[in-house]
Amino acid sequence: MFIEQPPLFYRIFYPGAVWRIKNGKEKRVYLTFDDGPIPEVTPWVLEVLDTYQVKATFFCVGDNVRKHPSVYRQILEKGHKTGNHTFNHIQGWKHTINDFIANTQKANSYIQSPLFRPPHGHVLFPQFVLLKKSGYKFIMWDVVTRDYSNYMTPEKVLDNVKKYVRNGSIIVFHDSLKAEKNLRYALPLAIEWLKREGYSFGLIHESALKSSKS
Secondary structure (H helix, E strand, C coil): CCCCCCCHHHHCCCCCCECEECCCCCCEEEEEEECCCCCCCHHHHHHHHHHHCCCCEEEECHHHHHHCHHHHHHHHHCCCEEEECCCCCCCHHHCCHHHHHHHHHHHHHHHCCCEECCHHHCCCHHHHHHHHHCCCEEECCCEECCCCCCCCCHHHHHHHHHHHCCCCEEEEEECCCCCHHHHHHHHHHHHHHHHHCCCEECCCCHHHHCCEEC
């Protein structure tokens, strides 16, 4: 459970980061996708979202945007939001403060979004503070499906959504080769299940973040 739904004591290490979004009584969740865009997976994700008339937020790796600009344009043209996931998918605790900030800013030259999600959810506190001061909004998650894991079956990925989702959950999938097998099974079934449970799907934007919570 620690991985699938981070506990409160973990969330307090990142004050002001967004883990869930208040919706009042309306049942709403927020689909997000990390690590793309790539031509092998991202266009398929966009087709699935179109089929179910769902909008999502894609946290993109800057170098993938550089290599696949047409795929990135598809995301925006279809009305989805994008966020920064660094240029080289680097982890903050493995890099100096300056190198991590520079890598994030390099990605921003391609993505140009105030939304930011650190790869693997780890960032040094000084990096966190400096990026917030630069205007970035840290968007974390309330449910991570673990679709990227070789130890997960497609059915278990779907079960993680069913078990941990709640009103306001930010749900993480990955439009990556590593996650592709699990994603192709779990994503459409997860959307169908969420719809049957009465959930709508929201986009992460500035007005929604004003009422965010842990």
